[in-house]
Amino acid sequence: MAESLTSHEPATGELLWTGAAGDPDAEVMAARAAWAGWAARPFTVRVETLRRFANLARAQLEPFADLIARETGKPLWEARTEVEAVINKVDISVSAYAERTAQRRLEGALGTRVxxxxxxxxVLAVLGPYNFPAHLPNGHIVPALIAGNAVVFKPSEKTPAVGEFLVRLYHEAGVPEGVVRCVQGGVETGKALAAHPGLDGLLFTGSARAGLALHRQFAETPHKILALEMGGNNPLVVWDAKDLHAAAAMAVQSAYLSAGQRCTAARRLIVRDGAHQELIETITRLVDRLIVGHPHANPAPFMGPVIDNMAADQLQEAFLELMGRGGRAIRRLDRKTDERPFLTPSLIDVTEVERRPDVEMFGPVLQIVRVADFDGAIAEANATRYGLSASLIGGAPELYDRFWAGVRAGVINWNSPTNGAPSKAPFGGIGLSGNHRPSAYYAADYCAYPVTSSEADSARATIGVGLADPTAPANIEG
Known part of the structure; x- marks a missing residue:
């Protein structure tokens, strides 16, 4: 009997969706049966099909955004931006495919062409996360379909309703049902899907721990593509900032958008010791004004709850551990109500904490680290196994050049938040943040593989060296 699944709204606890765990084997087999027909369709047909999908998503923007807001708890205004990203992904992916995988013809030797x-x-599996349950898996699925792949998509078990809605839009747009399959389920379903021998690759967005497990699992299958997009322990350095209010606003945006549930969220605020007080006071005043509330509340909240009570419990335990190890709370990570996962944005100075945990605290927690000089700031920024996003606010161009050259990350910004990476550029990290398969504009790179051909209209060949004279008597020894 199939496992029963449910999804509840984080903000209210109300039941949103019920269903059953799917069968990865059946879904992979359905995708394998449909893949060749989809790949054989002209590129223009695949593109027009995906453009119909974008138009359908645009027509369904409000109910789509409402579903995202209810299932994730994020504010409705933010859910709308996620749907807009889903829509825009199609044209961006078409441009990326044309640029990154363009056909090329070169002149070869002896009149051949290259x-x-x-x-x-x-057939590619896509494992999606819960923080952007439509945009992030869509960022894998659209370029995969444009390239001619079939996809088996497993949404996060925490956001199955959004995953189901997304797949239904693909089918309504004309993508054959066998070409995009949705398999619901939890961790065991994901493991079974990832291990299926009928897959040709897997595209993953999620935690570093799950990504490392997948990397080990795929170690003996080099013929399968594996693209890992994982988290970050991202540094935000504020140094010689002339406009403290702008710096504070960027720090708040970096740390607390989506209730801190972004892989690019700033986890560590690195400042010059002794010159940081006014900045921290400015940030604190802004933090105290942030509205934390229901996604449909009026006035609109800045942030909603984290995904569920378990996540809230784990974050509070981690925050208390930091305090127990010497961290000084400037704003505590408080729970608005024990029944629901609404957390207040927190600030904690961890400069005196020895052996600070190098973990991704996936919530509204910003850790302050004071350093003596800019070399110390760069060293602290690099004091992590992750390498996704980093940002410098303030300083002259020469300081940013030092920062850019010295910091190890896949996204490095200046006078810009750590999050909100542009979709028209590659997106990915190093270390525990990824395996050098950047997504966004570069997703085309892992959705198709290059084939080099030497071609001629007729066969012409000679062997000019190493042949005996046919008129000479045979030379037989022995």
Whole structure:
């Protein structure tokens, strides 16, 4: 009997969705049966099908955003921006495919031509996260479909309703049902899907721990593509900032958007010791004004709850551990109500904490680290196994050049928040943040593989060296 699944609204606890765990084997087999027909369709047909999907998403923007807001708890205004990202992904992916996987013709030797073209891998699994349950898996699925792959998508078990809605839009747009399959389920379903021999690759967005497990699992299958997009322990350095209010606003945006549930969220605020007080006071005043509330509340909240009570409990335990190890709370991580996972944005000075945990605290927690000089700031920024996002606020161009050259991350910003990476550029990290398969504009790179061909209209060949004279008597020894 199939496992029963439910989804509840984080903000209210109300039941939103019920269903049953799917069968990864059946879904992969359905995708394998449909893949060749989809890959054989002209590129223009695949593109127009995905553009119909974008138009359908645009027509369904409000109910789509409402569903995202209810299932994740994020404010409705933010859910709308997620749907807009889903819509925009199609045209961006078409441009990226044309640029990153363009066909090329070169002149070869002896009148031959050299052609470079790309082929789809086949059937790809996509494992999606709960923080952006439509935008992030869509960022894998759209370029995969454009390239000619079939996809088996497993949404996060915490956001199954959004995943189901997204797949229904693909089918309504004309993507064959076998080409995009949705398999619901928890961790065991994800493991079974990832291990399926019928897959040609897996595209993952989620935690570093799960990504490392997938990396080990795929170690003996180099013929399968594996793209890992994981988290970050991201540094935000504020140094010689002329406008403290702007710096404070960027720090708040970096740390607390989406209730801190972004892989690019700032986890560590690095400041010059002794010159930091006014900045921290400015940030604190802004933090105290942030509205934490129901996604549909009026006035609109800045942030909603974290995804569920378990996540809230774990965050509070981690915050208390930091305090127990010498951290000084400037704003505590408080729970608005024990029944629901609404957390207040927190600030904690961890400069005196020895052996600070190098973990991704996936919530509204910003840790302050004071350093003596800019070399110390760069060293502290790099004091992590992760390497996703980093940002410098303030300083002259020469200081940013030092920061850019010295910091290890896949996204490095100046006078800009750590989050909100542009979709028209590559997005990915190093270390525990990824495996050098950047997504966004570069997703085309892992959705198709290049094929090099030497081609001629007729066969012409000679062997000019190493042949005996046919008129000479045979030389037989022995």
């Amino acid at each position: 052609a470079v073209r790309h082929k789809p891998h086949g």
